[in-house]
Amino acid sequence: MIKKIIVSLGLLFSFSALAQEGTSSPYSYYGIGDIKFKGTAETRSMGGLTIFPDSIHLNLQNPAHLASLKLTAFAIGGTYANTKSKTETQEEKARRTALDYLAVGVPIGKLGLGFGLIPYSSVGYKIQSVSTDEVPIYSRYSGVGGVNKVFFGMGYQLTKKINIGADIQYNFGTVETTNLRYQNEIQYGTREGNESTLQGFNVDFGATYQTKIKNKLNFFSSLTYSPESKIELNNLRYIELIQFLSTGGISTIQSEDVTVADTSIKLPSKFSFGSGLGVVKKWLVGAEVTLINNSVMSNRFNDINGATFENSVRYSLGGYYIPNFNSYANYFKKITYRAGIRYENTGLVIQNKSITDFGANVGFGLPLGGTFSKININFEMGKRGTKYYNLVEENYFNISVGLSLSDRWFVKRKYD
Structure with a gap:
């Protein structure tokens, strides 16, 4: 049954992941877009904490955790x-629903393998502004697209206490942005369009350590490192003379291609380290710090001004609690209760102001019947940016749902 679900869901969501509009943020105009992937639903519920070596859940941020899998795991998740x-003068609301990840993990003795698809970043915004001239100039800005990652990873149990791992990721996608300008008293307007096709590779390395301190109390630790890599961009630009139709549509009167140089964007190196204490199948509390060399980032076109990048840091604090993992009489005692907070400097600097992001999370792991499978739900509330200095403050409420299906595969039948 689980394998049938995997096939049907995989076919459904793998296609939609390539064309979804997963953000409404004007900040997604810069760099490769708004970085959307922040882990699976269960790790997001703990503020992004990734230190726990789970035997039934996939950890997509540290490949060393693949070696901890005891059952074949299928994971799919999305966010509303x-x-x-x-x-300071305006307020708008937006809603988006998007796929977050689609992945499979397979244990093979001390080795664990994982592969899947992650919509990594997203561009999606629609903005209109009006100048204060005597004859106002109306400007409309819009953008769609993003970067997807296909990955393959391996984790290996080096000793009973140490796991190591690595994965390779292929990045690909398309970003399209337009800038339309017109005046009411003039028959025609102008529209500039830019399109970038992106592709490149990067790798991640990870390690985990766990040891028993006393009785059932354990110490957990995790680190990951991603070296600097590069995404190549094939860029196109065109200028159009347009006319608005009575139906509300737009007719192109004349179009001309503009020669622009192909560019490349460096993906920053990243290092994270975290540790925590807990009792397996009972509780865990931990903290994690991630350092990102965002100062090497750049925009898609050389003539994009108004934003720079700086090195950034992210702090995560969280954990979980299970009242009684083996309870048969009370379902609520088997639920995994998770909570966490996250604070980060995103690395984006506009108007000489650093764009920061703070989020608080609470989540639940709901067991499915008598299996090891779970539905993981995360509620996140947070704020990014500021409404002052001609910037935008984003107050968000996200609901993430992840389906984690775990089962034994490739078992030889004793009876037909």
Whole structure:
């Protein structure tokens, strides 16, 4: 049954992942877009904490955890995002639903393998502004697209206490942005379009350590490192003379291609380290720090101004609690209760102001019948940016749902 579910869901969501509009943020105009992937639903519920070596859940941020799998795991997750964007004078709301990840993990003795698809970043915004000239100039800005990752990873149990792992990722995608300008008294307007096709590779390395301190109390530790890599961009630009139709549509009167140089964007190196204490199948509390060399980042075109990048840091604090993992009489005692907070400097600097992001999370792991499979639900509330200095403050409420199906595969039948 689980294998049939995997096939049907995989076919459904793998296609939609390539064309979804997963953000409504104007900040997604810069770099490779708004970085959407923040882990699976269960790790997001703990503020992004990734230190726990789970035997039934996939950890997509540290490949060393693949070696901890005891059952074949299929994971799929998505997020419903509700965002209120504010400036000092205006306020708008937007809603988006998008796929977060689709992955499979397979244990083979001390080795664990994982592969899947992750919509990594997203571009999606629609903005209109009006100048204060005597004859106002109306400007409309819009963008769609993003970067997807196909990955393959391996984890190996080096000793009973140490796991190591690595994965390779192929990045690909398309970003399209337009800038339309017109005046009411003039028959025609102009529209500039830019399109970038992106592709490149990067790798991640990881390690985990766990040891028993006393009785059932364990110490957990995790580290990951991603070296700097590069995404190549094939860029196109065109300028159009347009006319608005009575139906509300737009007719192109004349179009001309503009020669622009192909560019490349460096993906920053990243290092994270975290540790925590806990009792397996009972509780865990931990913290994690991630350092990102975002100062090497750049924009898609050389003539994009108004934003720079700086090195950034992310702090995560969280954990989980299970009242009684083996309870048969009370379902609520088997639920995994998770909570966490996250604070980060995103690395984006606009108007000489660093764009920061803070989020608080609470989540639940709901067991499915008598199996090891779970539905993981995460509720996240947070704020990014500021409404001052001609910037945008984004207040968001996200609901993430992840389906984690775990079962034994490739078992030889004794009876037909």
